[in-house]
Amino acid sequence: MTQAVVHRIGPRRRLAIDVFATVNLIGTLGKYLGLGALFPVVIALWYGEEIWPFLAAGAITSGLGFALERLTAGAAVRVGVREGFLVVSATWLLAAGFASLPYLFAGGDQLGHPVDAYFEGMSGFTTTGASVVTDYDALPRSIDMWRAFTQWLGGMGIIVLAIAVLPRLRVGGRQLMESELPGPEIAQLSERIRSTARLLWVLYVGLTALETLALASLGWLGVDERMTPFEALAHAFTTMPTGGFSTQARSIEAFSAAAQWIIVVFMILAGANFALMYRGFVRRRPRVFLRDEEFRLYLALALVASLVLTAQIWGYGIAEGEAAVRSGVFQTVSIMTTTGYSSTDFALWPALALLSLFALMFVGGSAGSTGGSIKVVRHLLLGKVLRRELDQTVSPEVVMPVKLNGAPVDERTLRAIASFILLYVGIWAVGAAILAIDSAFSGVDLGTLDALGTSATALGNVGPGFGITGPMGSFAPLGDVSKITLIGLMWAGRLEIVPVVVLFTRHYWRL
Amino acid sequence: MTGVRFALVKVFLIGAGQVGFTIVEALHHDHELTVMDNEPSRLTAIADHYDVATYEGDGTSRRDLSRAGVGGANLVIACTSRDEVNLVAGMFARREAQGATTVIRTSNVEYVELWRGGQLDVDFVVSSELETAHAISRIIGVPAARQTDVFAEGQVQIVEFDVEEGASADITGVPLRDAKIPGDSKIAAIIRPRETTLPGGDDVVRPGDRIVVIGSPQAAKDWSSILWPESGTVRDVVVFGAGRVGSAIARVLLDQGIGVRMIEASREQARRAAEAFPKARVFNSTGLEPDFLERERIGQAQAGIFAMRDDAKNQYAASLAKVHGIPFTIAIAHEAVSVAAFEQAGIDVSVNPRGVTAEEIVRFAHDPRTKQVAMLEGNRYEVLDVITRESSRYIGTQFRDMPVHGALIGAIVRNGTAIFPHGDDVLQVGDRVIVFTEAANVPWVVEAL
Numbered sequence: 001m002t003q004a005v006v007h008r009i010g011p012r013r014r015l016a017i018d019v020f021a022t023v024n025l026i027g028t029l030g031k032y033l034g035l036g037a038l039f040p041v042v043i044a045l046w047y048g049e050e051i052w053p054f055l056a057a058g059a060i061t062s063g064l065g066f067a068l069e070r071l072t073a074g075a076a077v078r079v080g081v082r083e084g085f086l087v088v089s090a091t092w093l094l095a096a097g098f099a100s101l102p103y104l105f106a107g108g109d110q111l112g113h114p115v116d117a118y119f120e121g122m123s124g125f126t127t128t129g130a131s132v133v134t135d136y137d138a139l140p141r142s143i144d145m146w147r148a149f150t151q152w153l154g155g156m157g158i159i160v161l162a163i164a165v166l167p168r169l170r171v172g173g174r175q176l177m178e179s180e181l182p183g184p185e186i187a188q189l190s191e192r193i194r195s196t197a198r199l200l201w202v203l204y205v206g207l208t209a210l211e212t213l214a215l216a217s218l219g220w221l222g223v224d225e226r227m228t229p230f231e232a233l234a235h236a237f238t239t240m241p242t243g244g245f246s247t248q249a250r251s252i253e254a255f256s257a258a259a260q261w262i263i264v265v266f267m268i269l270a271g272a273n274f275a276l277m278y279r280g281f282v283r284r285r286p287r288v289f290l291r292d293e294e295f296r297l298y299l300a301l302a303l304v305a306s307l308v309l310t311a312q313i314w315g316y317g318i319a320e321g322e323a324a325v326r327s328g329v330f331q332t333v334s335i336m337t338t339t340g341y342s343s344t345d346f347a348l349w350p351a352l353a354l355l356s357l358f359a360l361m362f363v364g365g366s367a368g369s370t371g372g373s374i375k376v377v378r379h380l381l382l383g384k385v386l387r388r389e390l391d392q393t394v395s396p397e398v399v400m401p402v403k404l405n406g407a408p409v410d411e412r413t414l415r416a417i418a419s420f421i422l423l424y425v426g427i428w429a430v431g432a433a434i435l436a437i438d439s440a441f442s443g444v445d446l447g448t449l450d451a452l453g454t455s456a457t458a459l460g461n462v463g464p465g466f467g468i469t470g471p472m473g474s475f476a477p478l479g480d481v482s483k484i485t486l487i488g489l490m491w492a493g494r495l496e497i498v499p500v501v502v503l504f505t506r507h508y509w510r511l
Numbered sequence: 512m513t514g515v516r517f518a519l520v521k522v523f524l525i526g527a528g529q530v531g532f533t534i535v536e537a538l539h540h541d542h543e544l545t546v547m548d549n550e551p552s553r554l555t556a557i558a559d560h561y562d563v564a565t566y567e568g569d570g571t572s573r574r575d576l577s578r579a580g581v582g583g584a585n586l587v588i589a590c591t592s593r594d595e596v597n598l599v600a601g602m603f604a605r606r607e608a609q610g611a612t613t614v615i616r617t618s619n620v621e622y623v624e625l626w627r628g629g630q631l632d633v634d635f636v637v638s639s640e641l642e643t644a645h646a647i648s649r650i651i652g653v654p655a656a657r658q659t660d661v662f663a664e665g666q667v668q669i670v671e672f673d674v675e676e677g678a679s680a681d682i683t684g685v686p687l688r689d690a691k692i693p694g695d696s697k698i699a700a701i702i703r704p705r706e707t708t709l710p711g712g713d714d715v716v717r718p719g720d721r722i723v724v725i726g727s728p729q730a731a732k733d734w735s736s737i738l739w740p741e742s743g744t745v746r747d748v749v750v751f752g753a754g755r756v757g758s759a760i761a762r763v764l765l766d767q768g769i770g771v772r773m774i775e776a777s778r779e780q781a782r783r784a785a786e787a788f789p790k791a792r793v794f795n796s797t798g799l800e801p802d803f804l805e806r807e808r809i810g811q812a813q814a815g816i817f818a819m820r821d822d823a824k825n826q827y828a829a830s831l832a833k834v835h836g837i838p839f840t841i842a843i844a845h846e847a848v849s850v851a852a853f854e855q856a857g858i859d860v861s862v863n864p865r866g867v868t869a870e871e872i873v874r875f876a877h878d879p880r881t882k883q884v885a886m887l888e889g890n891r892y893e894v895l896d897v898i899t900r901e902s903s904r905y906i907g908t909q910f911r912d913m914p915v916h917g918a919l920i921g922a923i924v925r926n927g928t929a930i931f932p933h934g935d936d937v938l939q940v941g942d943r944v945i946v947f948t949e950a951a952n953v954p955w956v957v958e959a960l
Contacts, residue, residue: 395794395807397795399775400793403786
């Protein structure tokens with residue numbers, strides 16, 4: 001009798017997650033991800049460059065994915081909320097590894113070192129745009145395009161893409177998508193998560209095509225001779241995901257004023273909520289923009305910051321007239337949306353302008369955009385929560401639901417936002433401390449503001465920092481510990497911290 | 512046209528609860544009533560008091576309705592306390608009694624909105640909550656009033672006032688012919704514990720009297736300030752209780768631009784109210800803790816409305832609020848008996864939602880010419896809104912020559928505009944006449960006009 005009961009109770013299972021199912025799903029994702037290497041193969045063939053680094057990268061990634069899938073085949077597939085965090089986090093590590101393979105194989109001195117290659121890969125997929133490249137002209141065209149393409153894939157999210165395209169992920173897809181899409185909530189465009197994912201990608205592809213066309217036409221019309229179709233595509237690939245990689249050492253400064261203004265427009269779009277844009281543009285209801293509180297604040301912040309920066313630049317005589325306005329607007333939008341392009345070397349600007357840019361790194365784009373950092377909606381809601389706290393200090397009994405666009409926001413969501421911001425600031429500070437310590441040991445010249453800025457730029461997926469990591473600088477001189485720290489920051493920042501951080505809690509793994 | 516007769520209406524009533532009882536009380540004189548309920552004891556109680564037919568049955572059963580004879584009714588009223596029963600009964604009555612007017616009672620404002628949108632197949636939907644809210648908003652508009660009612664699309668207001676010691680000497684202590692009565696208004700009745708007079712020029716209003724005034728809305732406000740000089744326009748009201756009644760009241764008051772604070776003990780309900788009324792300030796509190804009342808300066812509110820579910824709580828909270836300084840208290844009395852208790856406790860105005868609902872429903876039972884009916888002082892007086900016929904013997908009569916037979920014409924509506932008649936005005940065919948009269952005289956008055 002006792003025996004039977006013991007038998008029925010079974011042995012103790014210690015893991016709280018279904019590892020087999022998780023690995024199986026990661027394998028499937030990896031298998032398809034490897035196909036992404038086919039695009040640079042086409043570019044390499046076109047320009048007569050080596051294609052084997054890309055073929056090898058694709059084969060290794062797909063092969064690894066296939067192997068993982070086969071090894072765990074037959075396991076009951078139970079990817080629930082718990083497994084979702086691990087799937088997303090691990091897939092992004094895997095994706096960065098995939099992106100780094102061509103750099104390892106064909107990156108030469110600049111990108112050949114494993115840590116450098118992985119840094120560049122993570123910076124690509126997370127749409128950060130921080131680079132260890134120092135000599136841009138030495139890179140093959142296919143590698144240039146690969147850098148841009150990884151950003152484009154990472155911008156709207158590889159899992160969102162997988163949900164849109166692969167039938168397998170329909171079950172439990174919402175949770176995976178929540179972890180990957182920026183912002184505290186997914187605006188539902190459709191009843192079905194798969195249709196939502198598709199609509200987002202269609203809009204993303206459409207806007208990218210539009211920008212490519214707009215930029216390329218500058219070249220065709222002779223307005224900007226440097227803006228070839230290749231450059232147009234490469235920059236559209238890095239504008240729409242708010243990425244920031246450029247094929248040029250001097251970033252967007254290399255192009256004409258017209259090209260810069262076009263990029264400003266598309267950066268603003270990329271930092272706006274895609275669900276909102278879908279309703280506004282595709283369903284032709286332009287009033288949704290005016291009614292959306294987050295969008296209004298987003299534009300207002302961009303406008304005010306642009307004015308401040310323009311006034312600074314003009315006042316200090318760094319530039320004047322249209323050039324001053326353009327630099328002010330471009331740099332505001334670029335940093336705030338976490339794109340990270342530079343149209344000028346802002347590291348040379350006065351202190352107040354630098355501090356403004358520094359602050360903008362913590363603003364970020366809108367929820368549901370491709371932008372990183374804290375996001376406008378979280379600032380908006382935190383502001384409302386703080387105002388309520390003040391009211392409740394005076395009148396503890398007063399009941400004030402926090403509303404967004406007229407609809408009450410769940411208290412749990414508000415708590416999640418507050419803890420997100422605390423985690424964000426905490427991780428940023430720890431990151432900065434590690435950078436400062438490592439730089440002191442390895443003799444890298446990284447000042448206080450530089451360490452803080454570099455940590456913020458990685459966590460916010462912005463791109464350029466201050467000092468040696470500034471707009472015209474490179475992350476190459478940093479030590480390996482610093483680079484690995486930055487890789488972690490970019491990874492956590494892109495996935496909005498929580499899916500990564502829960503992996504480090506005991507009860508995630510153990511019952 | 513052979514002699515004018517008060518039209519007999521066959522009324523079929525589903526629900527013999529408080530609302531049903533009040534309706535029967537108001538209608539049994541003049542109409543043929545059948546009352547149906549599934550609770551025999553309630554039917555017995557009604558049958559003991561009034562001469563009406565009763566039928567024990569289920570309002571949601573078409574067979575029961577049919578057997579009880581709903582098919583022969585001209586007016587079907589479903590006024591049980593359950594919305595679903597009323598809705599189903601109303602629907603079946605529509606099929607059974609072709610051409611009858613159907614009225615249903617609901618406690619859900621959503622059904623009222625549906626009905627207004629033409630989505631409910633009944634003639635009228637009456638909501639206790641909305642009627643209560645409107646009654647309260649009228650009182651708030653004329654703070655010295657005990658009860659008010661509006662006629663002719665709001666152009667004519669009937670207000671019941673208590674005359675207190677502080678009232679202006681323009682009105683009190685002098686014969687009415689010498690009193691400075693606000694223009695466009697008339698005193699319809701002076702009510703004293705022992706007698707009620709429809710006053711003439713020699714009568715005198717004294718402190719302690721209760722008077723009924725008919726006049727324009729502006730005149731009603733003027734009366735309010737004469738009788739209660741320190742009252743101004745109400746800008747800050749505290750509503751205790753954010754349930755259905757409290758929420759309906761808050762909505763109506765907020766729509767009029769009156770500042771509302773709400774106090775609700777249930778956390779859930781407080782949150783829902785706060786979400787629904789962004790302009791109101793909602794507190795999660797019982798409203799009974801002295802600390803809270805003191806800290807939030809609840810006593811500085813101009814009026815307190817007590818709309819909690821429990822009459823005893825309303826009464827206590829109202830008394831407490833008075834202690835804290837709220838000058839004017841209106842309490843919801845869910846039970847009819849509470850009205851007297853509230854008055855005893857010093858609450859300024861009591862509103863009985865079921866009474867208000869019954870009153871609204873009774874309006875549909877009167878003659879087709881009779882547009883609206885209000886009941887005052889329990890049900891002892893009614894205010895009618897009647898259109899004069901050609902055959903009326905008073906057509907062409909000057910108002911100074913009108914006999915005073917327990918009825919008084921307060922206003923006439925001619926071509927859509929309210930006129931407050933003077934002695935030399937003449938009654939014309941087709942005038943809408945607002946008449947104040949004793950309940951017993953209603954058929955007579957209607958016939959005379």
